[in-house]
Amino acid sequence: MSALLTSGDVLSAASDTNDHQALTATLFVLVVLLTVGITFWASRNTKTAADYYAGGRSFSGVQNGFAIGGDYMSAASFLGISGAIALSGYDGFLYSIGFLVAWLVALLLVAELLRNSGRFTMADQLAYRMRQKPVRTAAATSTIVVSIFYLLAQMVGAGALVSLLLGVDSQTAKNLTIVAVGILMIFYVVFGGMKGTTWVQIVKAVLLMFGTLLISILVLAKFGFNVSDLLGTAAENSGKGSAFLEPGLKYGATTTSKIDFLSLGIALVLGTAGLPHILVRFYTVPTARQARQSVLWAIGIIGTFYLLTLVLGFGAAALVKGDAKDRIVESGGNLASPLLAEAVGGGPGTTGGAVLLALISAVAFATILAVVAGLTLTSASSVAHDLYANVWNKQADVTGAQEVKVARIAAFVIGGVAIALAIPGQSLNVAFLVALAFAVAASANLPALLYNLFWKRFNTRGAVWSIYGGLISSVGLVIFSPIVSGKGLDPTGKNLSLLPTSIDISWFPLENPGIVSIPLGFFLGWLGTVTSKERTSEERFPELEVRSLTGAGSEK
Amino acid sequence: MTEKVTPEAHAAYQRIHASPEFARLQSGYLRFVVPTTVGFMLWYLLYVVCSNWAPGFMGTKVVGNINVALVFGLLQFITTFAIAWVYAKYSARAMDPIADALNEEFEKEINR
Numbered sequence: 001m002s003a004l005l006t007s008g009d010v011l012s013a014a015s016d017t018n019d020h021q022a023l024t025a026t027l028f029v030l031v032v033l034l035t036v037g038i039t040f041w042a043s044r045n046t047k048t049a050a051d052y053y054a055g056g057r058s059f060s061g062v063q064n065g066f067a068i069g070g071d072y073m074s075a076a077s078f079l080g081i082s083g084a085i086a087l088s089g090y091d092g093f094l095y096s097i098g099f100l101v102a103w104l105v106a107l108l109l110v111a112e113l114l115r116n117s118g119r120f121t122m123a124d125q126l127a128y129r130m131r132q133k134p135v136r137t138a139a140a141t142s143t144i145v146v147s148i149f150y151l152l153a154q155m156v157g158a159g160a161l162v163s164l165l166l167g168v169d170s171q172t173a174k175n176l177t178i179v180a181v182g183i184l185m186i187f188y189v190v191f192g193g194m195k196g197t198t199w200v201q202i203v204k205a206v207l208l209m210f211g212t213l214l215i216s217i218l219v220l221a222k223f224g225f226n227v228s229d230l231l232g233t234a235a236e237n238s239g240k241g242s243a244f245l246e247p248g249l250k251y252g253a254t255t256t257s258k259i260d261f262l263s264l265g266i267a268l269v270l271g272t273a274g275l276p277h278i279l280v281r282f283y284t285v286p287t288a289r290q291a292r293q294s295v296l297w298a299i300g301i302i303g304t305f306y307l308l309t310l311v312l313g314f315g316a317a318a319l320v321k322g323d324a325k326d327r328i329v330e331s332g333g334n335l336a337s338p339l340l341a342e343a344v345g346g347g348p349g350t351t352g353g354a355v356l357l358a359l360i361s362a363v364a365f366a367t368i369l370a371v372v373a374g375l376t377l378t379s380a381s382s383v384a385h386d387l388y389a390n391v392w393n394k395q396a397d398v399t400g401a402q403e404v405k406v407a408r409i410a411a412f413v414i415g416g417v418a419i420a421l422a423i424p425g426q427s428l429n430v431a432f433l434v435a436l437a438f439a440v441a442a443s444a445n446l447p448a449l450l451y452n453l454f455w456k457r458f459n460t461r462g463a464v465w466s467i468y469g470g471l472i473s474s475v476g477l478v479i480f481s482p483i484v485s486g487k488g489l490d491p492t493g494k495n496l497s498l499l500p501t502s503i504d505i506s507w508f509p510l511e512n513p514g515i516v517s518i519p520l521g522f523f524l525g526w527l528g529t530v531t532s533k534e535r536t537s538e539e540r541f542p543e544l545e546v547r548s549l550t551g552a553g554s555e556k
Numbered sequence: 557m558t559e560k561v562t563p564e565a566h567a568a569y570q571r572i573h574a575s576p577e578f579a580r581l582q583s584g585y586l587r588f589v590v591p592t593t594v595g596f597m598l599w600y601l602l603y604v605v606c607s608n609w610a611p612g613f614m615g616t617k618v619v620g621n622i623n624v625a626l627v628f629g630l631l632q633f634i635t636t637f638a639i640a641w642v643y644a645k646y647s648a649r650a651m652d653p654i655a656d657a658l659n660e661e662f663e664k665e666i667n668r
Contacts, residue, residue: 090625094607097632101600104639108589228620235621246615246625247607258608265604269597289652292644299640303633542573543561549581550655552572552662553565 020342020354021167027362028162032184035200035369039188042196049400050555052193052407053120053381054283057555061290063202065297068281070201071374072099072272072298073208073305074150075157075367076434081306082340083333085313086320089235089244091251092313092333094261096306098268103302105273105446107295112288113453113548114279119555122279122445123386126452128547129540130460133391135448138467140386142444143276145471146437147379148418150277151372153433155181155422157334158368164331165338165361171426178422181372186415188373189380190408194284197373204363204370209305211363215337215356216308218344219315234317244317260510264435267514271438274445277378288551316340324348332431338364376411376418383410428498432483435512436474443470443517447525453548455529459537462529470521477513482506568665572658581654588646596639603628 046052059067077099084092118124123139158181159174166173188196223229231245238244251261272278282291316336320328324339338360342348345356384407389398447466451458478484486506487496495501510516547553561569572578606614606628614625 090629093629094604097600097603097629101596101632101636104596104636105593107640108593108643228622231621231626242615242621242623245621245623246611248611252608252611261608262604265600269600288655292647296640296644299636303637307630307633543566543569545582546569546572546578546658546662549585549651550572550578550658550662552569552659553561553666 020357021165023354023358024165024361027358028365031362031366031369034203035184035188035366038199038203039192039196042192042199046193046195049120049403051195052404053385054280055194055198057284057286059198059284059290061285061293062297063198064281064285064290064294065301066205067198067201067284068278068294068298069301069305070203070205070208070370071277071281072302073205073367074154074371074434075161075364076153076431077305077309078208078212078367079157079161079334079337079364080431080434082309082312082316083328083331083336084250085310086316086328086336086340087333088250089238089240089314089317090247091249093310094247094251094265095268096309098265099272100299100303100306102269102272103295103299105270106278107292107299109453110273110279110449111282111291111295114449115282115285115288115291116551116554117453117544117548118283120280120283120385121382122276122449123382126448126463127390128544129452129537130463131534134460135463135467136386136390138464139445139448140382140391142440142467142471143382143386144379144414145475146276146440146445147375148414148421149433149440150275150437151375151379151414151418152422152425153430153437154368154372154375155418156425156430158365158372159422159426160331161334161364161368164335165364174426175423178426179419181368182415182419182422184369185372185376186411188369189377189411189415192373193404194280194377197370197377198281198284200373201370204366205301207363207366209301211341211360212305212308212312215341215344215360216311216315218356219311219319219340222319222344230311230314230318233319234314237321238317256509259515260512263510263512263515266518267435267439267442267512270442270446270514270518272441274441274449275437276382276441276445277374279445280378280381281374283555286556288554312337312340315344319343372418376414379414380407380411383407383414432478432511436478439474439478439512439514439517440471442514443474443521444468445470447518447521451522451525451529453544456538456541458525458529459532459534461532461534462525462527465528466521466525469524470517473520474513474517477508477517478511480506480508481511481513482509483511562666564666565662568662571665572662575658577654577658581651581658584650584654585647588643588650592639592643596635599635600632603632 050056081092081095114125117128122143123136126135126139155178159178162177163169163173188200235242235244243249251257285291285294320339320343328336328339338357341360342353342357346352384403388406389403444467448463485497485499486504488501490496616624618624618627
């Protein structure tokens with residue numbers, strides 16, 4: 001925390017010309033104080049392993065619905081999607097739709113059944129009828145990889161964002177921000193466990209919905225609540241005319257880019273229900289019925305939010321002008337929402353503009369904190385509950401207290417690793433990691449989860465092959481994709497791939513591997529199963545069916 | 557090594573699994589989720605495919621500056637909300653009472 005305060009001082013001192021930066025820094029500190037307070041309160045109520053991993057399973061459906069919203073609506077959604085709409089028009093909206101429709105998979109096929117058949121982690125549900133060690137190792141590996149990818153994207157984004165919002169573009173400030181965010185997330189997870197993390201996410205979801213709604217109403221009011229006028233002005237001011245309101249500006253260039261978009265669309269819709277940090281949220285409620293309520297609330301909140309990002313994105317295209325517009329382009333779209341807030345508050349240099357800019361910046365900061373906390377907790381839980389307690393440990397039984405101790409240590413290690421990777425990661429374009437996390441979740445986790453719930457014959461080898469197969473193929477294809485090498489330089493001389501232009505190992509034409517790796521994950525799950533002679537998993541299947549549908553014998 | 561279950565619980569699970577009520581619960585669940593999942597997936601894929609390969613259709617103006625692409629996108633929101641709402645009603649009516657009854661039987665049986 002002290003790192004953050006110091007960086008706040010440095011930043012506000014450096015920007016004495018702008019009131020809003022001091023105000024922004026103050027609101028950031030308030031967000032930090034509020035979440036730290038919540039964490040202290042939660043730590044006093046965290047005693048058992050079920051408290052630490054699952055918040056004592058004591059949250060209501062409404063609370064968990066908000067927390068899911070807080071966990072899911074990342075900075076990539078809040079800033080990224082509105083920014084993509086502001087710059088590429090309609091194509092930015094395509095993300096929102098995949099992100100929302102995906103929740104039907106979670107609602108219909110996963111949430112309730114998982115709540116009834118698991119305990120603390122994604123692997124629990126597989127371990128119910130498989131050999132524990134191999135499936136837990138595989139599921140934990142995939143959990144950690146997905147979470148670290150997602151975490152890195154958020155932390156690098158945080159570094160860039162905070163320095164942009166506070167108006168200081170020094171590398172030291174960015175590094176300090178990353179370290180501060182890392183320390184905060186370790187603090188939330190170590191002390192607050194699932195209770196603290198959940199409340200941080202609930203508070204963030206409320207702040208985010210409030211901020212988004214406020215700015216949207218202000219935008220719509222400028223157009224007399226006539227959406228057609230808003231769209232018309234956005235198209236006109238974008239300089240692209242009616243093409244700005246149609247699909248194709250971003251993804252429609254070539255057949256390859258179209259197939260790439262199809263691949264992304266499939267990964268988005270199937271990935272959500274395989275994201276480990278989302279799955280563990282279903283364990284925080286007492287019953288499957290509350291898990292269903294959680295998802296229903298989450299769909300309402302997330303859907304409303306994505307509808308509002310449409311207003312924010314087109315609003316930014318329509319209303320942000322001059323220097324501010326150049327800054328949106330420079331930031332790759334990430335500053336669209338904050339600068340729109342400034343514009344509807346009265347514009348640069350006005351008190352209203354400064355207040356709203358500071359408010360939206362603080363909301364974005366809270367968003368990042370809540371998401372990274374959820375990711376760190378999920379990985380730490382998987383290390384402690386899957387790997388330590390059930391794979392590495394040679395003793396007969398590990399107590400809950402021992403597990404929680406290990407989870408806390410794991411949170412330190414994972415947080416440290418994330419900081420250590422995020423600092424050098426800043427020089428790379430890591431935004432692709434979010435889409436990759438969805439692709440891995442859809443290719444590695446979802447096949448195993450669905451087969452386990454619905455296919456009697458499914459067994460250990462099938463689970464292990466689908467998880468590792470989906471994981472290795474999705475990550476492997478990206479290594480040989482244009483993301484890593486072979487894209488060349490853009491007109492300004494900037495390298496578009498991760499590796500230097502002298503190295504070209506690319507042969508896979510798509511940036512999104514889902515269209516290949518998801519079917520492959522399902523295929524390997526089938527192949528592994530039918531080539532294995534294991535039959536014990538079938539004997540436990542009736543139990544799993546009864547338990548997952550009725551809740552009989554589920555964790556209380 | 558899988559999770560341990562007591563012999564009483566094992567017997568109760570087997571008995572419930574063989575009961576007609578459980579068959580009714582399971583078929584009621586699958587009858588809803590399987591066609592619905594296939595339906596919304598195809599509907600979503602149709603939207604993605606149209607966005608990619610039917611620009612003329614998607615660009616058609618409906619009212620003012622509102623075109624088919626926007627309406628199609630908003631319809632995805634509406635169908636998502638609608639399916640969620642219908643599932644909530646359906647599961648509360650057709651599934652929850654059976655699940656509760658079976659769960660109660662299970663509790664009684666293992667606590668005997």
